[in-house]
Amino acid sequence: MMAALQFDNISKVFPGVKALNGVSFEARPGQVMGLLGENGAGKSTLLKILGGQYKPDGGRLVVDGQERHFGSAGDAIAAGVAIIHQELQYVAELTVAENVLLGRLPTRFGLVDHKAARQMVAAQLANIGVDLDPAARLSDLSIAQRQMVEICKAVMQDAKVIAFDEPTSSLSHRETEILFRLVKRLRSEGRTLIYISHRLEELYELCDACTIFRDGRKIVTHDVMADVPRDRLISDMVGREVKDIYDYRSRQQGPVRLEARGLRSDRLPEPLSFAMRGGEVLGFFGLVGAGRSELMRLLYGADPRRGGEVLLDGQPVRASAPADAIAAGIVLCPEDRKEQGILAHSSVAENINISCRRHGLAGGVFLRHAQEAQRADDFIKKLRIKTPNREQEIRLLSGGNQQKVILARWLAEPGLKVLILDEPTRGIDVGAKNEIYKIIHDVAASGCCVIVISSELPEVLGISDRLIVMRDGRISGELDRASASETAALALALPDGATAAH
Amino acid sequence: MNTTTSTTAASPSPAMTHTSRALLKEHSMTLGYLVLFVVLSFSVENFFSSANIVGLLLSVAQIGMVACTMMLCLASRDFDLSVGSTIAFAGVLGAMVLESTGSVPIAIGAGLLAGALIGAGNGVLIAYLRVNALIATLATMLMVRGLAFIASQGQAVGIADESFFAFGDTVVLGLPLPIWMTVVCFIIFGVLLNHTVFGRNTLAIGGNPEAARLAGVRVERLRVWIFLLQGVVAALAGLILSARITSGQPNAATGFELDVISACVLGGVSLAGGKARIFGVVIGVLIMGTVENVMNLLNVDAFYQYLVRGLILLAAVLLDQLKTRGERRS
Amino acid sequence: MNTTTSTTAASPSPAMTHTSRALLKEHSMTLGYLVLFVVLSFSVENFFSSANIVGLLLSVAQIGMVACTMMLCLASRDFDLSVGSTIAFAGVLGAMVLESTGSVPIAIGAGLLAGALIGAGNGVLIAYLRVNALIATLATMLMVRGLAFIASQGQAVGIADESFFAFGDTVVLGLPLPIWMTVVCFIIFGVLLNHTVFGRNTLAIGGNPEAARLAGVRVERLRVWIFLLQGVVAALAGLILSARITSGQPNAATGFELDVISACVLGGVSLAGGKARIFGVVIGVLIMGTVENVMNLLNVDAFYQYLVRGLILLAAVLLDQLKTRGERRS
Amino acid sequence: AEPVKVGFLVKQAEEPWFQDEWKFAEQAAKDKGFTLVKIGIPNGEKTLAAIDNLAAQKAVGLVICAPDVKLGVAINRAAKRHKLKVMSVDDQLVDGAGKPIADIPHMGISGYEIGKQVGAGLLAEIKARGWKLEEVGVLRVAYDQLPTGRERTMGAADALKAAGMPAANIIDAPQAKTDTESAFNAANIAFTKNAKFKKWVAFGLNDEAALGAVRAGEGRGIKADAMLAIGIGGSQTALNEFTKPTPTGFFGTVLISPKRHGYETATMVFEWATQGKQPPAVTLTSGVLMTRQNQADIRKQMGL
Numbered sequence A: 001m002m003a004a005l006q007f008d009n010i011s012k013v014f015p016g017v018k019a020l021n022g023v024s025f026e027a028r029p030g031q032v033m034g035l036l037g038e039n040g041a042g043k044s045t046l047l048k049i050l051g052g053q054y055k056p057d058g059g060r061l062v063v064d065g066q067e068r069h070f071g072s073a074g075d076a077i078a079a080g081v082a083i084i085h086q087e088l089q090y091v092a093e094l095t096v097a098e099n100v101l102l103g104r105l106p107t108r109f110g111l112v113d114h115k116a117a118r119q120m121v122a123a124q125l126a127n128i129g130v131d132l133d134p135a136a137r138l139s140d141l142s143i144a145q146r147q148m149v150e151i152c153k154a155v156m157q158d159a160k161v162i163a164f165d166e167p168t169s170s171l172s173h174r175e176t177e178i179l180f181r182l183v184k185r186l187r188s189e190g191r192t193l194i195y196i197s198h199r200l201e202e203l204y205e206l207c208d209a210c211t212i213f214r215d216g217r218k219i220v221t222h223d224v225m226a227d228v229p230r231d232r233l234i235s236d237m238v239g240r241e242v243k244d245i246y247d248y249r250s251r252q253q254g255p256v257r258l259e260a261r262g263l264r265s266d267r268l269p270e271p272l273s274f275a276m277r278g279g280e281v282l283g284f285f286g287l288v289g290a291g292r293s294e295l296m297r298l299l300y301g302a303d304p305r306r307g308g309e310v311l312l313d314g315q316p317v318r319a320s321a322p323a324d325a326i327a328a329g330i331v332l333c334p335e336d337r338k339e340q341g342i343l344a345h346s347s348v349a350e351n352i353n354i355s356c357r358r359h360g361l362a363g364g365v366f367l368r369h370a371q372e373a374q375r376a377d378d379f380i381k382k383l384r385i386k387t388p389n390r391e392q393e394i395r396l397l398s399g400g401n402q403q404k405v406i407l408a409r410w411l412a413e414p415g416l417k418v419l420i421l422d423e424p425t426r427g428i429d430v431g432a433k434n435e436i437y438k439i440i441h442d443v444a445a446s447g448c449c450v451i452v453i454s455s456e457l458p459e460v461l462g463i464s465d466r467l468i469v470m471r472d473g474r475i476s477g478e479l480d481r482a483s484a485s486e487t488a489a490l491a492l493a494l495p496d497g498a499t500a501a502h
Numbered sequence B, C: 001m002n003t004t005t006s007t008t009a010a011s012p013s014p015a016m017t018h019t020s021r022a023l024l025k026e027h028s029m030t031l032g033y034l035v036l037f038v039v040l041s042f043s044v045e046n047f048f049s050s051a052n053i054v055g056l057l058l059s060v061a062q063i064g065m066v067a068c069t070m071m072l073c074l075a076s077r078d079f080d081l082s083v084g085s086t087i088a089f090a091g092v093l094g095a096m097v098l099e100s101t102g103s104v105p106i107a108i109g110a111g112l113l114a115g116a117l118i119g120a121g122n123g124v125l126i127a128y129l130r131v132n133a134l135i136a137t138l139a140t141m142l143m144v145r146g147l148a149f150i151a152s153q154g155q156a157v158g159i160a161d162e163s164f165f166a167f168g169d170t171v172v173l174g175l176p177l178p179i180w181m182t183v184v185c186f187i188i189f190g191v192l193l194n195h196t197v198f199g200r201n202t203l204a205i206g207g208n209p210e211a212a213r214l215a216g217v218r219v220e221r222l223r224v225w226i227f228l229l230q231g232v233v234a235a236l237a238g239l240i241l242s243a244r245i246t247s248g249q250p251n252a253a254t255g256f257e258l259d260v261i262s263a264c265v266l267g268g269v270s271l272a273g274g275k276a277r278i279f280g281v282v283i284g285v286l287i288m289g290t291v292e293n294v295m296n297l298l299n300v301d302a303f304y305q306y307l308v309r310g311l312i313l314l315a316a317v318l319l320d321q322l323k324t325r326g327e328r329r330s
Numbered sequence D: 001a002e003p004v005k006v007g008f009l010v011k012q013a014e015e016p017w018f019q020d021e022w023k024f025a026e027q028a029a030k031d032k033g034f035t036l037v038k039i040g041i042p043n044g045e046k047t048l049a050a051i052d053n054l055a056a057q058k059a060v061g062l063v064i065c066a067p068d069v070k071l072g073v074a075i076n077r078a079a080k081r082h083k084l085k086v087m088s089v090d091d092q093l094v095d096g097a098g099k100p101i102a103d104i105p106h107m108g109i110s111g112y113e114i115g116k117q118v119g120a121g122l123l124a125e126i127k128a129r130g131w132k133l134e135e136v137g138v139l140r141v142a143y144d145q146l147p148t149g150r151e152r153t154m155g156a157a158d159a160l161k162a163a164g165m166p167a168a169n170i171i172d173a174p175q176a177k178t179d180t181e182s183a184f185n186a187a188n189i190a191f192t193k194n195a196k197f198k199k200w201v202a203f204g205l206n207d208e209a210a211l212g213a214v215r216a217g218e219g220r221g222i223k224a225d226a227m228l229a230i231g232i233g234g235s236q237t238a239l240n241e242f243t244k245p246t247p248t249g250f251f252g253t254v255l256i257s258p259k260r261h262g263y264e265t266a267t268m269v270f271e272w273a274t275q276g277k278q279p280p281a282v283t284l285t286s287g288v289l290m291t292r293q294n295q296a297d298i299r300k301q302m303g304l
C-alpha cells in the first residue's frame, strides 16, 4: 500500500541543539507507527514539524502523496493532519465544546450555533466513550479529562493522519482503555496513526510498526512491532543494555520515621493515616482522582489542613506552607510539571537550585554562583539531562528532560528525610527511568523515607517495599511486596463490583 | 460499559448545575449593584429622579462605549492606553473637518477613519512587530495626543454647526442619543463576545494563544481587528463628546484609559486574558458612575472624594473576591 | 559512554559561550545607548557639558530610584500605580513633621515609615486578600493622594530648615546627593536581584507562583516585602524631592507611575513577570531622561515633543525586538 | 422650605486658589442663607456631568471656572436646558469662534492681563536693580498645552518685549507637567543652553513653575541677586518663599482676589435666581503684585 505519510531527510536545528538530523521513514494508512526514543531524541519536534508549528531546516514532508510546506498549524489541519501535543493545549475558560471546535465553531446567520456545537461534541464524546458535559469549562475538569478533550478535538478534525504525543502520560487506567479502543478503531478506519510513548507495553499493544530515534537520528524502523524483543527496543533506544529496569534490591529498614495521623481536608471524605520506616519505599497506587496527590499535598503543607498531625522521627511537623515542610526535610516533587514544577523562563540551573541554595549562602546572604553552577552540571550529567548547557531556559527542553530537572531540584536537597514523588517518571524514557529507580533506591538506602505515587502499576509494584492503594479518597488497602500483584492492587483500586480485567 | 461513566461521577446532572451556577455568578454582581441602587435611592436625596439617572448615564456614556472594546482587548491579553488620546484626536479632527467642509457625515467619517487607523496601527505594532502592548499603546497615546495638539495648535476647535450638536443631545424616548449609542454598543459587543466566532476566538487567544494558534486561529489578524474596533469606538466616543461639549478639545479625556480599564476589571475582566463578561462590564461602568454621582450629590469635599473613590474600588473588588472564595469552598 | 558526552557536543565550551553571549546581550543595550550618547555629544550643542549631564541625571534621579523597586514588583508579576502618590504624601508628611518637630531625622523617619505602611498595605491587599494589583494600587493611589491633599489642605507645605535642604543639594565628588542615592539604589537592588535568595525568589514567583510556592518560597510574605520596599523607596524619593523644591507639594509626581513602569519595560523587564535586568533598567531610565533633555536642548516644540517621545519609545523597543529576533535566528 | 442651592464648579479643585475661592463662596452661602454645591470639573465631560448633577439636585444656578473657555456654548446649552442661571468666574467663556458669550455674566481677569502684570512687575524690579535689558535672560516656563497657561506667559513676554526686551532673550522652557519638578528640569536645560546670560528673570503659569526656575538657578549659582522670578496665584508655595530667613530669587507673585471672586460671584448668582437681580455683564478685578515686603498688608486687604 502507498505511504500516506513520508518524512524524507528531515532536519531541524535549535541554537546549540541538533534536534533532528536527516530523519526519514514512512507510514501507511491503517497502520499505527510507534515512535520511541530517549528524552530529547527529537520525537516531539518531528510532530511539531508535521503539525505546521515548526518549519524544517531541511528535507521533505509528504502527506497523501503531496509534498507539503506548512506555514502554520492551520495549514496542517487543512491538509488533514491532527496532532495531540505532549503539552496539553486547551483554553481553560472555554467550554469543552468550544475547545473541541476551536477554530471551526459552527455558525448560523453569522452567529455561533452553541446548541449545534454542543450536540456535535456530545455525539463525538459519546462515540469515543467519554462521559463529559460539553458545556463544562475546562478549568473545572481534571487533567485526565482535559487530555480526553484534546483527543476528542483531534478526532473531530476527521484527519487522515493523526499523531499522539505521549497521550497516556496523564491518563489513568480507565481513560487509557478508552484511548486504546479509539486508536484501534481509527486504525480500522484506514487512518494513518503515529503514536509516541515511553511505555513499552502500550507500544506492543497498539503499534504495527515502530521507528526508533536517538539524538535526532533515526536508528531503525521495525516493520512488525510484535517481532521485536523488548531488550532490543531498549538497547536501540538508549544505546546500552538495561537488564532489570526496576533494579529492586532489598534494604535495611529502620524504625518508624514518618507518621501521618488523621489528616483531614475539605475534599477528603475521611481522615487518613499511615506510617513508614526509614529506608522504606512506599508506593501509592489508585485511579485518577483517588486522592493520592491530595493526601501528599496535605502532608506537605501545600493545601490547608483541617486536622490531624504529621510526625517525623517522633517530632510533630507543623507545615502550614511547603517552606515549613522543606525546612523539616520533607520534599514533594509535584505531578503537574508545567503548572506546578517548572519556572518556564528560568534556566536549568535556576530550576535546580531554587530550593536547596539556602544552605550554601555566603555570609548567610549572598548566592554562591560557582557552587550552584557545579551542582547544576553534576545533575545534568548524573540524570543525563539533555540540554546545550545549564543556562538554557527550561521551557526549551523536551518534556522528559524538564521532568528530570525538577527531580534534580529535590534530589539536591541536603537535609532530605522524606522524599515524596508524585508521578515521577511521567514522560521519562526507559533508560532514565532506570536511573531514577536507582536513585530512589540510593536515597532510601541512606535511611530516608521515599513515597512514590504512580499510576503505572508495574512501576509501583516493581520498586516499592510496600503498596498502599487508595480509592475515592480513602485508603482501601495495603499490600506488602510479597503479596502485591497487579490483580490484587487493581481489586483494591477499582470501585466495588468492577472487575479488574486487564 | 460502566467504565465510561466514572469521569464525571461527582456531579449528578452536570449541565444543569453548571448553567445555574454560572447564572448566579453573573447575577450576584448585578444583584449587588441593585441593592446598592435601592439603598442609595432611599438614602440619598435627589438620587432617584429621572433627571439624575439620565445625568448619571450620560456621565458614563463614553466610558461605557469604550469599555466594550477594552473588554475585548483585555480578554485577548492585551492592553490599550491610547484610547483617551484617540478620543481627543477624533474630536479635534471631526471639528476641524466640519469647519472646513461643513458636512456632518464627512466630519464623522474622518473621525472614525482616523480612529480605525490608529487602532490598526496599534494592532500591527503589537501583533506583527511584537512590541509590548503597554509600550506600543503608550507610544501611540503620546503621538496621537501630540497630533491632536499640533492639528489644533493647542486650542479647542469650536463647532458652530447646530446639526452636529444634535448628535450629542437629541432625546429619543426620554434618553439622549449618547446613552442609546452606549446601549447599542453593549448589545453589539455582548453578542460579538458570546455569540460569534470572533468573540470566542478572542477569549481563546487571551486564554492560551498557543492553543488558539495550533487550532488554526489567525491570531495576528484577530489582534489587529480588536485594536481597530477599539480605535473606531474610541473615535466615536470622541465625536460624541465633541458634539456634547460643542468643541474639539486636544486635551480632552486625559487619564480616560485608566477609568475604562478599571471599569472593566471591576466588572470581572481579567488582565491575564481569557475572561470577560459583558454584564460585568456594564455593572463596572455603572459603579464608577454612581460613586461619582453620589459623591457630588452629597457634596463630598474634593479631597475626600479621592479617599472615597479608593475605598469604593477596594470594597467592590474585595466583595467580589470573597464571593469567589465562598463559591470555591461550596 | 558516548551518550552522556553527546548532550553537549554542539558547543565545545558551553559555559563560556553562554556567559559571553549573555554579556553581549546585556551590553548590546548599553552599547546602543553609548553610541546614542556619543552621537548626541557631537551633534547637539551643550549636550556634553558637565552642567547638562548633571542636570540630566538629576532629572531622572527619582525615576531611577523607584525604577529599582518597580523592577522587583514587575518581576514578581505585579504592578504598582501608587508610587506617585506615595512620593507626594511622603514629601508633604516629611515637611509637616519637620515643621512641627524641627528634627530632620524624625521627619525623614516619618516619611519612610509612611511609605513602608503604604507599601505593606498594598502588599497585604494583593498577596493575602488577593485583590487584583491594578485595582489595589489604583485604590491606594487615589487614597494616598487624597491623604496628601487632606493633610496639607491642598497647600504646599513650606520647609524652612536649611539642614534639610542639604539632603537635596549637597554636592559630593561633583555630583549632587540625589544622584548618589540613585546610584546606591541601583547597586543595592542589583545585588539584591542577582545575588540573593530574595531576588531569585522574586523572579521565581513572577515566573510561576504555584511552582515557586511548592519549591518552598513563601510567596505571600515575599510579595508584601517587595511592596514594602517599593513604598520605602518611593517615600525616600518623595523626601528628596521635597528637599530639592524646598516644600512638600501634595500634587507632586502625578503620572509618575507610568514613567517608571515605562523605564522598566524599556529596560527589558517583562510585564508578564519572571524577567528583569538591573542594567537594562539603568539604560531605560537614561533613555527616558536623555530624550527629554535633548528635545529641550534642541528647542523642540512642546506639541512635537509628544510625537518624538512616542517615536523614540517605539524605536527603542523595536530595536530591542529586532536584536532578540536576530539572536534567535543565529 | 428647601434651601436654595447654588453650584460652584472649578476646573482644578486641587489648586489652592480654588480652595480659597470655595472657602469664600461658602462664607457667602452662610451669610445669605443658601447651600453651596462644590464640584471639581477637570474636563469637558465632567463639566457636563456636573451641570446635570446640579440640575438633579434642583440647584437654581451656578458659578463656573471651566477647564476650557471654549466649552462656553456647551455650558450655556446645558444650563438653558435645565433652566439654571450661570455665571463665569476667573476665565471668561467664549463661543466656537472665540467671542465672549454675551448672556453669561463674568467676573475675573484675563489670563493675558495677569501675565502683563507679571511683566510689569519684572520690568519695575529690573529697573530698580539697574539691570540692562540686553543682558537679562528671560525664562518663560511654558506649558502651552493649557490655553490659559499660554495666555498668561505670553502676556508677560509681550509686556517685556513692549518695553524693549530683545525677542532673542526670551527663552522657552517647556515643562512636561505643571509641577515644580518639571519646571526645575526644564529651567535647568534652558540655563545650560544659554550660559551667556548671567542675570535672569523667570515666570510661568503658576507659582510652582516660577519656583522650579528659582530652584534650578540656585543649583547653578544663579542666586537671589541674579534671579528675579514672579509667579501667579499667591499660593502657599509663594508664601513659603517669603517666610524664608533670607530672600530668594522668588521675588513676588501676582495675587488675584479669591475672596471677591468667590464671595461675590456666589452672591450674585443667588440673588439673580431668587430676586431677579441680573449681575453686571463683566466685572474685572485686578491682580496685585505681592512681594516679600508687602505680603502682610496685601493679604490683610484681601481678607486672607
Ligand SMILES: Nc1ncnc2c1ncn2[C@@H]1O[C@H](COP(=O)(O)OP(=O)(O)OP(=O)(O)O)[C@@H](O)[C@H]1O
Pocket: A014, A015, A017, A018, A019, A037, A038, A039, A040, A041, A042, A043, A044, A045, A046, A086, A386, A387, A396, A397, A398, A399, A400, A401, A427, A429
Ligand atoms: N524551541 C526549542 N528551542 C531550543 N531547543 C529545543 C526547542 N524545542 C526542542 N528543543 C530541543 O530539541 C531536542 C529534541 O526535543 P523533543 O522535544 O523533540 O524531544 P522528545 O524526543 O520529544 O523528548 P521527550 O521524550 O522528553 O518528550 C531537545 O534537546 C530539546 O531540548
Ligand SMILES: Nc1ncnc2c1ncn2[C@@H]1O[C@H](COP(=O)(O)OP(=O)(O)OP(=O)(O)O)[C@@H](O)[C@H]1O
Pocket: A142, A172, A267, A286, A287, A288, A289, A290, A291, A292, A293, A294, A295, A335, A455, A473
Ligand atoms: N482542582 C480541583 N478541584 C476540585 N476537585 C479536585 C481538584 N483536584 C482534585 N480534585 C478532587 O480531589 C480528589 C483527589 O484528587 P487527587 O488529584 O488527589 O487524586 P490522585 O489520586 O492524585 O489522582 P491523579 O493525580 O492521578 O489525578 C478527587 O476527587 C478529585 O476529583
Ligand SMILES: O[C@@H]1[C@@H](O)[C@@H](O)CO[C@H]1O
Pocket: D015, D017, D090, D091, D111, D148, D232, D233, D256
Ligand atoms: O486657572 C487660573 C487659576 O489658577 C487662578 O489663577 C485664577 O485664574 C484662573 O484662570
Ligand SMILES: [Mg+2]
Pocket: A043, A044, A045, A086, A165, A398, A399, A400
Ligand atoms: Mg516529547
Ligand SMILES: [Mg+2]
Pocket: A292, A293, A294, A335, A422
Ligand atoms: Mg495525583
